[in-house]
Amino acid sequence: MNALLDRIARLGRIVIAVLHSVGEVTLFGMAGVSHIFRPPFYGRAFGTAMMNIGFFSLPVVALTAVFTGMVLALQSFTGFSRFSAEGAIANVVVLSVTRELGPVLAGLIVAGRVGAAMAAEIGTMRVTDQIDALSTLSTDPMKYLVAPRLLAGTLSLPLLVVVADILGVMGGYLIAALKLGFNSTTYIARTLDFVQLDDVLSGLAKAAVFGFLIALMGCYQGYNSRGGAQGVGNATTSAVVAASILILAFDYVLTEMFFAR
Amino acid sequence: MPASVKLRIAGLKKSFGDKLVLDGIDLEVEAGSLLVVIGGSGSGKSVLLKCILGLIEPDAGTIEIDGRDILALPPEQRAVERGKIGMLFQNGALFDSLPVWENVTFGLLAQDRVKRAEAPALAAEFLKQVGLAETVGELSPAELSGGMQKRVALARAIAARPEMLFFDEPTTGLDPIMGAVIDGLIIDCVKRLGSTAVAITHDMASARRIGDAAAMINRGKIIWRGPASALMDSGNAMVDQFTHGRREGPIQMELRK
Numbered sequence: 001m002n003a004l005l006d007r008i009a010r011l012g013r014i015v016i017a018v019l020h021s022v023g024e025v026t027l028f029g030m031a032g033v034s035h036i037f038r039p040p041f042y043g044r045a046f047g048t049a050m051m052n053i054g055f056f057s058l059p060v061v062a063l064t065a066v067f068t069g070m071v072l073a074l075q076s077f078t079g080f081s082r083f084s085a086e087g088a089i090a091n092v093v094v095l096s097v098t099r100e101l102g103p104v105l106a107g108l109i110v111a112g113r114v115g116a117a118m119a120a121e122i123g124t125m126r127v128t129d130q131i132d133a134l135s136t137l138s139t140d141p142m143k144y145l146v147a148p149r150l151l152a153g154t155l156s157l158p159l160l161v162v163v164a165d166i167l168g169v170m171g172g173y174l175i176a177a178l179k180l181g182f183n184s185t186t187y188i189a190r191t192l193d194f195v196q197l198d199d200v201l202s203g204l205a206k207a208a209v210f211g212f213l214i215a216l217m218g219c220y221q222g223y224n225s226r227g228g229a230q231g232v233g234n235a236t237t238s239a240v241v242a243a244s245i246l247i248l249a250f251d252y253v254l255t256e257m258f259f260a261r
Numbered sequence: 262m263p264a265s266v267k268l269r270i271a272g273l274k275k276s277f278g279d280k281l282v283l284d285g286i287d288l289e290v291e292a293g294s295l296l297v298v299i300g301g302s303g304s305g306k307s308v309l310l311k312c313i314l315g316l317i318e319p320d321a322g323t324i325e326i327d328g329r330d331i332l333a334l335p336p337e338q339r340a341v342e343r344g345k346i347g348m349l350f351q352n353g354a355l356f357d358s359l360p361v362w363e364n365v366t367f368g369l370l371a372q373d374r375v376k377r378a379e380a381p382a383l384a385a386e387f388l389k390q391v392g393l394a395e396t397v398g399e400l401s402p403a404e405l406s407g408g409m410q411k412r413v414a415l416a417r418a419i420a421a422r423p424e425m426l427f428f429d430e431p432t433t434g435l436d437p438i439m440g441a442v443i444d445g446l447i448i449d450c451v452k453r454l455g456s457t458a459v460a461i462t463h464d465m466a467s468a469r470r471i472g473d474a475a476a477m478i479n480r481g482k483i484i485w486r487g488p489a490s491a492l493m494d495s496g497n498a499m500v501d502q503f504t505h506g507r508r509e510g511p512i513q514m515e516l517r518k
Contacts, residue, residue: 040371121358124357125356125357129350129351129352130355130357132311132314132354133355135314135316135343136314136343136346136348137368137417137421138340138343138344138368138372139367139368139371
């Protein structure tokens with residue numbers, strides 16, 4: 001009986017710890033968002049964050065998108081040729097890239113690249129008293145460090161996904177036209193006829209949510225890091241892992257919301 | 262409150278979990294003077310400083326500056342009061358991502374007290390006051406030596422002409438000569454600004470050089486107060502043990518319990 005109670009108590013502690021963490025992250029996110037709308041605004045910090053998250057992620061996101069589109073075209077051909085449906089490749093590629101692969105892959109890539117960097121930068125600032133120094137210099141660290149990054153993450157990932165969508169579809173087109181012998185004009189016409197504005201917009205909405213989550217986890221883990229270099233390292237790992245899991249979980253939730261109707 | 266008292270702390274308590282770090286601190290700092298707070302590692306010095314700066318919320322007690330309890334002020338007014346305070350952190354805490362000139366004028370820019378275009382020239386003036394060349398302004402903090410970083414941090418602390426200055430281990434990590442140089446700059450800056458200052462330190466030579474008054478904190482309590490010149494001959498067994506660096510004595514005995 002006692003052993004059973006111990007197990008229940010242990011489970012209860014785990015549930016409470018998880019709920020506590022979720023609550024802390026939520027409150028941190030709400031505080032960060034509230035600072036986005038209240039002056040003073042730090043335009044320079046926002047511009048730097050946009051460059052770091054958006055512009056400098058372009059090459060790796062572009063490469064990922066092109067190769068994903070190419071692989072998708074090849075794999076689709078392999079499957080569809082078994083029941084003579086090769087003509088649907090253009091449809092599958094554009095739908096997969098815009099609705100799913102563009103935002104999710106861009107999100108995961110940016111989580112690894114930017115989420116880690118954010119957690120490391122803010123974590124280092126925490127353990128070297130730079131965040132305390134901000135407070136003593138009449139600057140709210142949440143307003144200066146967190147709010148610009150949350151806004152930049154939310155705005156820049158959709159822009160990256162627009163590029164990823166175009167390049168992903170182009171990757172599929174290159175394979176279809178140059179390797180699989182599809183007629184270029186027909187492939188492009190099929191793509192443009194099939195894709196709908198909703199497909200693209202829902203992907204961009206997902207990207208905005210993913211961008212916010214990446215920035216939130218990077219900032220939260222960095223802001224709360226403790227214990228020197230090891231603490232910063234742990235924060236960096238936690239930021240990437242948490243952001244990646246959240247991206248996949250929210251991908252399902254958003255897909256249900258957008259497409260179940 | 263007598264007009265000469267700038268900072269008064271009464272009954273200040275702070276715990277982290279079960280650990281009581283500040284156990285009813287009572288302290289006064291006279292206007293225009295520099296109080297040195299000494300004490301061993303983990304005695305509560307840094308927590309005391311962070312409570313005064315508003316970086317940690319104490320559990321109980323009052324912190325009065327010019328007779329006003331800053332803990333009772335609404336957040337906006339506390340932010341205004343914080344603007345009157347300058348702080349030199351132990352490791353400098355310069356912002357890695359900004360050039361030196363922007364570090365020095367960061368507080369002024371944040372308070373819109375200077376235009377961005379004028380900031381580099383203004384920073385050069387403050388750098389000159391701490392013995393650094395104008396060209397240092399264009400460097401990044403990572404390109405500076407430890408002593409130079411401390412000077413830049415001091416320039417940043419005095420840039421807003423604060424009414425109160427706080428120094429956390431100002432000479433830690435510096436060689437004795439550079440430590441003396443930093444102490445000289447601290448004395449100059451405090452006198453020039455007419456500020457009231459509090460420094461926490463382990464460095465007895467530095468404490469005697471810069472301090473007007475001194476206090477020792479042990480286990481979260483102030484156990485001695487007196488003139489800084491009396492630090493080495495205080496008549497208090499704990500202070501004498503600490504200032505002379507003796508292994509044997511009441512502090513050691515307490516640790517063994």
